[in-house]
Amino acid sequence: MEFSNINQYFDGVAAKYLSAVDAEHHRSNQHEIGGLVKVGFKQHLGSPGKGDGQEIRYACKMVYVTDDLESPEICEDTVTWYDSRRLKTNRGPEYRLYYKDNEVTNSISEGDFFLIAKQTSGELLIIFTKANSAIEFQLCNLFSIENVTEKFSKAKLTQKNLLLPIRLMLEGIGIVLPYEEDQNLLDELLTLFPEKFPTTAIFSQLTRDKYAFSPLEAPDDTIVGWMEKEEFLFRTYEREVVSKKLRQGFGENGCDVDEFVSYSLSVQNRRKSRVGHAFENHLNHLFKIHSLKFENGSRKLVTENKAKPDYLFPSFEAYHDPQFPVEQLRLLGAKTSCKDRWRQVLAEGDRICHKHLITLQAGISVTQTDEMKNKKLTLVVPRSIHSTYLTEQQTHLLTVANFISDVKEIQKT
Numbered sequence: 001m002e003f004s005n006i007n008q009y010f011d012g013v014a015a016k017y018l019s020a021v022d023a024e025h026h027r028s029n030q031h032e033i034g035g036l037v038k039v040g041f042k043q044h045l046g047s048p049g050k051g052d053g054q055e056i057r058y059a060c061k062m063v064y065v066t067d068d069l070e071s072p073e074i075c076e077d078t079v080t081w082y083d084s085r086r087l088k089t090n091r092g093p094e095y096r097l098y099y100k101d102n103e104v105t106n107s108i109s110e111g112d113f114f115l116i117a118k119q120t121s122g123e124l125l126i127i128f129t130k131a132n133s134a135i136e137f138q139l140c141n142l143f144s145i146e147n148v149t150e151k152f153s154k155a156k157l158t159q160k161n162l163l164l165p166i167r168l169m170l171e172g173i174g175i176v177l178p179y180e181e182d183q184n185l186l187d188e189l190l191t192l193f194p195e196k197f198p199t200t201a202i203f204s205q206l207t208r209d210k211y212a213f214s215p216l217e218a219p220d221d222t223i224v225g226w227m228e229k230e231e232f233l234f235r236t237y238e239r240e241v242v243s244k245k246l247r248q249g250f251g252e253n254g255c256d257v258d259e260f261v262s263y264s265l266s267v268q269n270r271r272k273s274r275v276g277h278a279f280e281n282h283l284n285h286l287f288k289i290h291s292l293k294f295e296n297g298s299r300k301l302v303t304e305n306k307a308k309p310d311y312l313f314p315s316f317e318a319y320h321d322p323q324f325p326v327e328q329l330r331l332l333g334a335k336t337s338c339k340d341r342w343r344q345v346l347a348e349g350d351r352i353c354h355k356h357l358i359t360l361q362a363g364i365s366v367t368q369t370d371e372m373k374n375k376k377l378t379l380v381v382p383r384s385i386h387s388t389y390l391t392e393q394q395t396h397l398l399t400v401a402n403f404i405s406d407v408k409e410i411q412k413t
Helices: 134-143 164-172 183-192 200-210 219-248 257-289 316-320 366-374 383-388 400-410
Strands: 010-017 056-064 073-083 095-098 113-119 124-129 311-313 330-335 355-359 377-380
Touching: 010 134, 113 134, 124 134, 134 164, 134 366, 134 383, 164 219, 164 383, 183 219, 200 219, 200 257, 219 257, 219 383, 219 400, 257 330, 257 400, 311 316, 330 400, 355 400, 366 377, 377 400
Parallel strands: 056 124, 330 355, 355 377
Antiparallel strands: 010 113, 056 073, 073 095, 113 124, 311 330
């Protein structure tokens, strides 16, 4: 299976809200975190001995991310696990985790959400975000963390499958998990595309031709399946292309930093844009299979203020016809992840008061879903992703099958 389980990558995870002593340097002799022993982290971090030089150091990726940051602040650093009573031979141990000032820790403050994870690779991952943010909600949902306070809560690592939406969420905050390698698949892709990346449309078509799903009977599983399989095809091919470029080097002497940075940005941008295009490709195909009448917004197909909705059902001509019944119109935005971009959909069609947004995002905060509901925006989320939302949120979600049925019903008349 290309997509693995969460417990294959993490040994232990815990979270809390930062106290003043945790976060503020002037309130403490040093940046340090206590309380990890009570949630079982001693088994993951070890038992440093008494005396000088008995600390244990860990490579650590630190991440600071907020809902409104386009990209997270990331810092590679080391942290120290030590006994704060190491010089007192007559006292029992009191283990603490020490961290230094850096670009990430300079951004944190009292009350922020703090998550620490010991990865199976041996490295530590530390994530900071604002309390009650969408990021906090998603992380707590992913790791089954409940009742976060200023004392650590332990995660329940399970066999939860890392569906594509969860992987995309993790990559959005700087956590890139590896994909399993498939040499036979790579050989097949290199035979088909020996020179360069094919267009996303070609990759999407290849995915649908290669992997059998049931778009008529199970549209929810189908759209997620197509997206997951295409992502696996793409990452398999990308790994070879990027590895080849890394072996060649950059610039005349192979070490041109500016050329490397430029290439790295192009890789990241291709990943981001390709996912959105793939989502639209597969949705278009799915809607056509279900014989829905629709049009995609474009330079010529617009609504008020030259807005270009992702989907209008049945057509832009019908939308602009004042005699066409408004109750038979549907406007659907399509975004693999929402963040604050969901508000764009609200202004894309004045005639349609109640709009829809289809997304692959795993878990959105209650604050955001309540605001969407108040703004008359209904989320359409594939059924397998519903479990990443709270029970009370799920009652207001539509499945892909629900939305298709609704459009079929209004297009009967």
